[in-house]
Amino acid sequence: MRGVFQEDDRKTTDNLFGRDEEIQNILSKLITRDPVFIVGYRRVGKSSLAHAVSNLIVGDHFAHVYCESGFNNTGDIINRVKDTLNSKIETRTKSFVVGKLIEIGLSKTKADRLIQEFENSTIIILDEAQRVTNSGIIDDFLTWVTKHLGSTTRVIITGSEVRLLHGLFKRIHGNPNRIITIYPFEQKVATDFILKGFEQNDFPISREEAKEIYSTLGGTPGAIIAAAEHIILEGEDIDTATEREKTTEMKMMIEELNNIASEYTVETQSFVKKLSINEWQIYDLSFFTEDEKKLLEDLIRFGFIKPNEKGYIVYDPLIREALKEWGGVI
Ligand SMILES: Nc1ncnc2c1ncn2[C@@H]1O[C@H](COP(=O)(O)OP(=O)(O)O)[C@@H](O)[C@H]1O
Ligand SMILES: [Mg+2]
Structure with missing residues (x-):
């Protein structure tokens, strides 16, 4: 491409x-x-x-x-x-x-x-x-x-x-x-990236479609490109390609989460609940155990969670899904 x-x-x-x-x-x-x-x-x-x-x-x-x-x-x-x-x-x-x-x-x-x-x-x-x-x-x-x-x-x-x-x-x-x-693209940048990539490959899609792709697949460029390849080169429809790539990407992320967490004694379900309780905006670290804080630090370092003016945030829709599945949180 x-x-x-x-x-x-x-x-x-x-x-x-x-x-x-x-x-x-x-x-x-x-x-x-x-x-x-x-x-x-x-x-x-x-x-x-x-x-x-x-x-x-x-x-x-x-x-x-x-x-x-x-x-x-x-x-x-x-x-x-x-x-x-x-x-x-x-x-x-x-x-x-x-x-x-x-x-x-x-x-x-x-x-x-x-x-x-x-x-x-x-x-x-x-x-x-x-x-x-x-x-x-x-x-x-x-x-x-x-x-x-x-x-x-x-x-x-x-x-x-x-x-x-x-x-x-x-x-x-x-x-x-x-x-x-390096963090995944946030919504606006991801949408523009998707639009531009499809456009450059003579496969123009609408902004709505680009937003859909982002909301399923998140802002990881490698994942977006992998899905786009199936759509543009193999003629697969957008939803199927995006959903499949979502499964792949989530698997990889969960593997990585397990990897990182294996260094600590953390109960994943309660940890993910603490992350997600305020719409994935983390204001206050005092609710976290010492090991959870260390895990959090690693997740920030590896781009799953980003510091912002209010504390920390998990903004990527696919990372949210991966964390939920990982922690068994519905
Ligand atoms: N900012 C970007 N703009 C365009 N394509 C990107 C960007 N970042 C990554 N990619 C593409 O996404 C895929 C994965 O990127 P890569 O650099 O190999 O990731 P990493 O080294 O973190 O595993 C590659 O095909 C790469 O070309
Ligand atoms: Mg690399």
Whole structure:
């Protein structure tokens, strides 16, 4: 599929939808040269974002490395990075980058400054870092980068498992402000995303239909694209495709919820009831046990629950459904 519905995660800012704020946030963190962590549950858009940001500021000069559980030592990662970088030719052009940065909402001055900051930089994306079970390997890799690639190299690490947070982040640079959580699209952005994607693939739908899709499937871009693929490429009707993808997505989410919760002693039903009691707006943490608070913190970190001005909120309709099913709450 074309445009924002492109099915893989090698996105550029041209076909990445609705993440301008996240891009700016990542750029401002990358400037300080320490590694940046992008976390969130599966299919929410971590890899695409890392790819688009890298492409934006260094053109072709980045290595997108998918970690493998078979990476048993630091050398495995280093070799993969070297291979990837060696096969690249430099393609960035300054004026192009400035234009793109202005498109995502930066002023000309800021864009110019960023270009200077990242001049001759290289980026390494360590994608799915949770697959490297021994966090010492990543630790050593970062040390190697600093020592051998110098200060022009930046590292972006993505991960979708809580183990990553609890193991890796505590050991290395566990500074919370280096971590960026990716949340699902909220209603308006999701609806616009759906409309645009269908439109770009010569399959225009109405705003009402787009809203319907969102209310069933939520704002996880990967889930929306998977459903759209069945509709656009296979001619399936919207309701069937959306419902089926909903089942798939909910299963994945529940798996992830179980994963996260396995670290704590929490009674899931009573926990979910506490979350949902005020229309999924959480005002007051004093009703939660210590373990529930820790679980809540992880759910926030992985994008299931979002902080807002009143406390925390579960806004995504599919995450609500998944939580209800998980907790056995009707
Ligand atoms: N902001 C976005 N705009 C357009 N497509 C997106 C966006 N975020 C994710 N996608 C698409 O959704 C799918 C899943 O995204 P991906 O980046 O692989 O998620 P993750 O790395 O979090 O598992 C991919 O096909 C990707 O192209
Ligand atoms: Mg990914």
